[in-house]
Structure formats: C-alpha cells, structure tokens
Amino acid sequence: MSLDTRINYITFLLIGIIFLLVGNALDELSIIRDINAFSTGTGDDLKLWYDFLRPFIGDSGNGLPPPWE
Amino acid sequence: MAVAGSNPERSVFQDWMTAITRRRIRSIRLITQLIMFVLVNGVIIGLSRVPFPAPISFPAGSPFGTVWGGLDAIQFILTRGQFPFLVFGLFFLTGATVGKLFCGWACPVGLWQDLLAIFPLKKTKISKPDNKAFQDISGFILWFVVGWSAWIGFQRIDRGNLEENFFTSIPYGFIDPAGTLFITLWYAFTWKILPGENSFDAIDSMGTMFLWKMGALLVIMFISMKVPRAYCRWVCPTGALLGYMSKNSILTVKRDPLKCTDGCKACEDACPMGVPITDEDPDGIANSLCINCGNCIDACPEAMSFGFRL
Numbered sequence A: 001m002s003l004d005t006r007i008n009y010i011t012f013l014l015i016g017i018i019f020l021l022v023g024n025a026l027d028e029l030s031i032i033r034d035i036n037a038f039s040t041g042t043g044d045d046l047k048l049w050y051d052f053l054r055p056f057i058g059d060s061g062n063g064l065p066p067p068w069e
Numbered sequence B: 001m002a003v004a005g006s007n008p009e010r011s012v013f014q015d016w017m018t019a020i021t022r023r024r025i026r027s028i029r030l031i032t033q034l035i036m037f038v039l040v041n042g043v044i045i046g047l048s049r050v051p052f053p054a055p056i057s058f059p060a061g062s063p064f065g066t067v068w069g070g071l072d073a074i075q076f077i078l079t080r081g082q083f084p085f086l087v088f089g090l091f092f093l094t095g096a097t098v099g100k101l102f103c104g105w106a107c108p109v110g111l112w113q114d115l116l117a118i119f120p121l122k123k124t125k126i127s128k129p130d131n132k133a134f135q136d137i138s139g140f141i142l143w144f145v146v147g148w149s150a151w152i153g154f155q156r157i158d159r160g161n162l163e164e165n166f167f168t169s170i171p172y173g174f175i176d177p178a179g180t181l182f183i184t185l186w187y188a189f190t191w192k193i194l195p196g197e198n199s200f201d202a203i204d205s206m207g208t209m210f211l212w213k214m215g216a217l218l219v220i221m222f223i224s225m226k227v228p229r230a231y232c233r234w235v236c237p238t239g240a241l242l243g244y245m246s247k248n249s250i251l252t253v254k255r256d257p258l259k260c261t262d263g264c265k266a267c268e269d270a271c272p273m274g275v276p277i278t279d280e281d282p283d284g285i286a287n288s289l290c291i292n293c294g295n296c297i298d299a300c301p302e303a304m305s306f307g308f309r310l
C-alpha cells in the first residue's frame, strides 16, 4: 500500500474533525433541528408536516393537495 | 455420501441452511440492513427523532424517519446561507475510516436495490470502462446540487426571504428516490388512497410533480433490476461524496495473491457494484465504487478478507 493512501485518509480525518468542531461551534445541529417540523414543539401536526415536507411533494399547485382539503 | 441437492430427504430448511452458510456475510448483512431499515424508520415502532445527519440516502425529516439523510442536510443548510461544516465533517470521517460501509450495510435505498436485484429479469452485463464512465454522472449531480444550493443560499442572504419550494430547499428532492419512497408515496397513501379516493382520480389530482417523481422512481427501479445497484453505482450523490474518501479508507477488502488462482473471477461476478477486483491492489481495494459489502469474500473466502490499511 502506498504512502499516498495514508496521507489521504489522515488528511480527511483531520479535516473531518476540524469541520465537526467548526460545525458544532456554529451550532449547525440547531439549524437541522429548526427545520424539523417535529422539533418546533407542536408535535405531529399535519399542516406543519405538510409545509415542512413540501419540497418533497410539490406545492398545492402541482403536487399533493394539503391534507386538510 | 449423497450429493447435496439430489437427496430427496433434504428439507427446505436444510437447503436454506446450506445457502446461508455458503453466503455467511451476505446473510449477516441482510439482517443488519433490515434492522437498520427499521431503526431509521423507527418512529413507526415508537422511537424518537434524533435530528442528526447520517451518511446514507434517506430524506430529511420523513414522517417515520429517526435520522436525517446527510445529503438533504447539506442542501438545507446551504440553502439557508451557511456552509454545512458538521455534515461534511461527518462524511469525511465516515469515508476515511469505514469507507462506504453504510451503503452496504445500512442504507435503505441500498437495501431496496438489493431486493430489486433478486427480481428474475435478465441482467445486463456492463463493461468495466462503461461502469467507470457512468460513475461520473453521480459526481456531476453531487456538485451541481451543492453549487445550486449554495447559490440559493447567497440569494437568500441577498434578498431576504425566498419562496419555499422544491428548488429553494432540497433541489435534489426533485428526483431523489429516497424522498419518493419514504415521503411522497407515504403521503399519497395516507392522504389520498387510504381515505378511499379512486386510485386513478387520486393520481390525477396529485399533479405533475407526483407523476414526475414516480416516473423517476420507476426508471430507477427498472434499471436496478437490470443492473444490480445501478442507482448506487452511477447516480447517487451521497455515494459519490463518500466515494472521494472511501477510495483510501482504513477499512477495506484485501486479496491474497498467493491463494488467488488467476482468472476465475468468481469474486467479480459476485460484486454488486462491478468493482474490477482482480485489477485492484491486493493490499486493499482502492475503488470508489466498493461498498465493503463482503459479497466477494463470500464468493472466495480463501483469498478475500476484510482488512485495515493502517
């Protein structure tokens, strides 16, 4: 096995750890939590879910109609 | 002694046991894949959500999802005008240590394709250069999606609020089979089909985006029946991102050249990703396609084994 392989994975390990720490310092998980409809504190309310998941479904114009219709 | 298979006394159970012992890693992997499938969709069995990115192809915040798919997290954070350090860091660490192990052992879309490959449709043989060339598609999609999301992020900072739709939140949600499987279809059933609407009317009322996504899903399904894990090999941007690191990952598969009778290629025939194993470095496969699944080890336990490149 070549030295390149080791240099390669050690580099990615170091960058990975630095990125994890930076992401953690920037409180990236809170963005993830914020966008999660469930974590907004209102539970499994369907409208919240619908708004949150719209990117996967399309909007009411061209995708699934909202559940309350 | 009677030859296995020709003995009428043998029960189905015994046949199964023989098949399982011959494909030991495959059996353990299938069980792991099924357990992981239940865990990532764990809200069904009452697990709580952990808003944490995972290096697998899974939608962000699906109705039953316990974790977030890494690629969706990257897109979401980028379109909010931040750089996803943490998610990239997680991908780098995973890829550099275990490579694409999660693809082989945990990804629900990987499991779905493994199951599709069982479908008795004549498999298409793809040449090694073609397999490698088609792989570039996934890299292109990855950087297009990342670039697009970053551009949206800049627009959002520039103009304040942007309209929320497909293209300003999760651009890849447009074709992502994970989103279609674990969100779109589920909603189609709960909102339209289950309440008793006629299926054809329901599909008609769901509009173009639903039809587009279903079309993309069907195309991917058909290709994955013809070529095992075709989506993983050529299209999946999550796999493409892991592939940059997994080429030189610490966990790898080794081949003992002394025990390898040249030219039998049983290992290559067993590989779901079409890795040219015999052309690879015996000290460890340096191919971004390899998902550390172990099918090649099952096919040739004498020469192939898992190993570490330390």
Ligand code: SF4
Pocket (backbone or CB within 6 Å): B055, B056, B057, B102, B103, B104, B107, B108, B109, B110, B111, B231, B232, B233, B236, B237, B238, B239, B240
């Ligand atoms: S390459 Fe395949 S197994 Fe890996 S994340 Fe993508 S769909 Fe899942």
Ligand code: SF4
Pocket (backbone or CB within 6 Å): B255, B259, B260, B261, B262, B263, B264, B265, B266, B267, B268, B278, B299, B300, B303, B304
């Ligand atoms: S199956 Fe075993 S013996 Fe045959 S080519 Fe592969 S490693 Fe060599």
Ligand code: SF4
Pocket (backbone or CB within 6 Å): B253, B270, B271, B272, B273, B274, B275, B277, B285, B289, B290, B291, B292, B293, B294, B295, B296, B297
């Ligand atoms: S080379 Fe072996 S471990 Fe890697 S994908 Fe192919 S069969 Fe699986």
